[in-house]
Amino acid sequence: MYSEKVMEHFTQPRNVGEIENADGVGEVGNAKCGDIMRMYLKIDGDVITDVKFKTFGCGSAIASSSMATELIKGKTLKEAMELTNKAVADALDGLPPVKMHCSVLAEQAIKSALVDYSKKSGVKIEGLEDVDFDDEHLHDLPENEEE
Amino acid sequence: MYSEKVMEHFTQPRNVGEIENADGVGEVGNAKCGDIMRMYLKIDGDVITDVKFKTFGCGSAIASSSMATELIKGKTLKEAMELTNKAVADALDGLPPVKMHCSVLAEQAIKSALVDYSKKSGVKIEGLEDVDFDDEHLHDLPENEEE
């Protein structure tokens, strides 16, 4: 079902944990739906110097969190803003269609942490205004071509 | 499906054929339903001295004809009148429920030949008046308990 990359990031997730006195913390998803992602960012000037996550969720949620943190670690805020869910899924060698929402959640967790940073620090980050954190409609139902 | 007795009387039927100038000839069944039995009787005084049959029909129809002729050969008219379809079926070690009508047909073929004899000879045979030669309702439908 999952690619080897997903299984690797699930069994050995990178950047698990918390950052004390993080510059930005974001949390998306909800327990009712079965997945919550929390991201911690350490930011130095324009650069994300450290990132950690905690995730309650399925294998692909954990793998997506891990991969997303890897993809933004050491990158600029602008680069982090440009990270799409598709990039996360691609880096994992793909996700099953019903699991694509996990990568969306990962993208949103980063943006949510950036919003927090922006609020706390007063630094404006371009593009953040348009982010929609509503998760409920992200889950895909199993294939059912007809309706 | 069939007993060995049925198969034996089907493959080696006794008394197949016709009797020229028979004293009584009876035919029952119809081609539409898939079975016709014709019986020929040679009668001497009170005794059936010879009997032959021709049958268009399934294995059990042929076996029933064969067995019925055997059961009345050399018997008195009264004994022939007393032959029931059940006796024919029993002598064949039983017939499947859906095939019981074949034995009924055999009983009727004999009675029909006796009617013919009675008519031709003027000899009255007790019980013949009550015989019902309507075959249509004899076939059993496959088991269907509910209706």
Next chain:
Amino acid sequence: MDKMIYMDHSATTPVKKEVLQEMLPYFSEFYGNPSSVYQLSSKSKLAIDKAREQVAKGIGAKKNEIYFTGGGSEADNWAIKGIAYRHREKGNHIITSKIEHHAVLHTCEYLQKQGFEVTYLDVDEYGMVRLEELEAAIKENTILISIMFANNEIGTIQPIKEIGQIARKHKVLFHTDAVQAVGSLRIDVNEMNIDLLSMSAHKLYGPKGVGALYIRQGTRIDPLIAGGAQERNKRAGTENIAGIVGTGKAVELAYDNLEENNRKLIALRERLIKGIQDKIPHVRLNGHPEKRLPGNVNFCFQFIEGEALLLSLDMVGVAGSSGSACTSGSLDPSHVLLSIGLPHEIAHGSLRLSLGLANTEEEVDYVVDQLTGIVDRLRMMSPLYDKIQGGI
């Protein structure tokens, strides 16, 4: 001859060695439920996927248009009830023919009790549906045409492509019961405009109790068996993996060798037909002389009854079937034989010999030989033959 000569391949076929071989690991070794998460299950998932691909390829369909079922009858019931219930708002009229298999006919009769209207088309003396009659039968409220691909008793092959064209032209869905055709005839659901197609594995050297329904993508249909999310939410029930694997393999093998197999079967068929016609008087070949299933031979032998014929054949090791009432478990002989215009007494004397890949010329000759004697013997016992002989 000591071994049995099996000439009832239209009733069922033995599972081919290669097919059984592919099935075996899925009983006790790779038994995982495909709906599960662990690795054992991915074996099952992959196996089903492969089989779906094999079946799809056989009839020119896409993989996701194949839905596995518990047999041909389920596929027929599903297609017809599923479309009827789902499209009831659009209309309640169904067109079918008088020579369909009971899985179609009894389903249609059932729907009639539930308020649907069904037209049962007549067929000609060969068992062919008349295209003009079909087209004329289509009404505003017609939602489905269900015409079998090839008839199981007399072997007649319908003009499926033309029927598909008519259905398409009038925007009516077209289902075909191809239980006798899949694995015996080339089929392309797109070229033939088929929207739904039923098949059954045990007719093509696959296992019993498994079949498939092809449903053209985008076709709205109610499930017949609701429950779990199997078969993309359309047919619930833990998958019969071994059976499905066997179905895929059987379809693949059949189509890999179709032309070669059919050349052989048709040669045997013609030899058998000619043998019977040459040796036995008062016979009638039923079904279309050319447009018939490669292995199908169906004769009526006048003046005798079919079950007696079958029993006699069985005594000499030959397995066949008959449309006689005595073998159908009903009062009347085969509805197919009556529909092509045979009187009851003739229909009672029918014999179907359906040839398969293991049959040989030698067997055919033996059967003709035996049949000659058997028919003769039964006719000598028959009061009907008597009348003919005596000129009455």
Next chain:
Amino acid sequence: MDKMIYMDHSATTPVKKEVLQEMLPYFSEFYGNPSSVYQLSSKSKLAIDKAREQVAKGIGAKKNEIYFTGGGSEADNWAIKGIAYRHREKGNHIITSKIEHHAVLHTCEYLQKQGFEVTYLDVDEYGMVRLEELEAAIKENTILISIMFANNEIGTIQPIKEIGQIARKHKVLFHTDAVQAVGSLRIDVNEMNIDLLSMSAHKLYGPKGVGALYIRQGTRIDPLIAGGAQERNKRAGTENIAGIVGTGKAVELAYDNLEENNRKLIALRERLIKGIQDKIPHVRLNGHPEKRLPGNVNFCFQFIEGEALLLSLDMVGVAGSSGSACTSGSLDPSHVLLSIGLPHEIAHGSLRLSLGLANTEEEVDYVVDQLTGIVDRLRMMSPLYDKIQGGI
């Protein structure tokens, strides 16, 4: 441990060696269609007859009350739709429970769209139907009560005999989905007043794609699959002889050794339950503590999600299942877990381990051990656990 530890027997079971052995001759050797006349077919007929007897004996029924189907889902669909359509004139109300299998629930929902009225009974925290509620739900127009014998997720066994008594008292037909119970629990359809009972062979070491419906003699029911005269005119389709033979044998074996097997399974089950409760904090045993299937263990592990748990178990060679949304292919976690009152986030963390005859104490201990580490690891990653630990 190198070999897989299979603890998902409620999902499906491997076919037992003895069962497969009995089935094998019916694929390629005794393949005759039982509807035929010749001798080959009598082998098939006898085999089906024997299997029917074996199944009947297992549940205290008469042979002619057993009808073979293409699985448990078909049996459920048939029982409910067949009774509903046939008795519509008498009434259109059906009573069932909220924790039925989807084969029952989705069928009932389908009937609702067709104008039937369905009451879905609540259950208590253990998943038990409340008898007073059931009785109070019966109305003038109630035609069917369908309550499962034992639940597939949490293992809870319903008071079937008492439900049967209530149904009988009110002259309402009683169907039970016994797919998880047949071969695991003693069943007597007469003593328990059961009118219809569904079963599925692959849950008791038989083959997939075959099951049976028990129908009390005299019960009027519409067919689900119409067509040929098989199964005494009630379920059409060429019989899956090998599958039916396997079903018969599997039922026989299960009941021959029931008490012994269950003693073993219950001991393993209690060891597993105790092991988990002793080693892992923040867990909840789902289902009834005593009235549960011999092999069923179902826990919720707080703060973590079930699919991640399953994947982790699979990595160490353990096969289990979960009621998490991620494994059910729907938005919500198991309807069963929600119905016993669990909040969504707890239900997402469920794990079902269903034990079978091949499991050992050693395996149970290994699983407890592995599980302890896995749960710990996942909790360390979980923001929910974090909050608890931090006292937030």
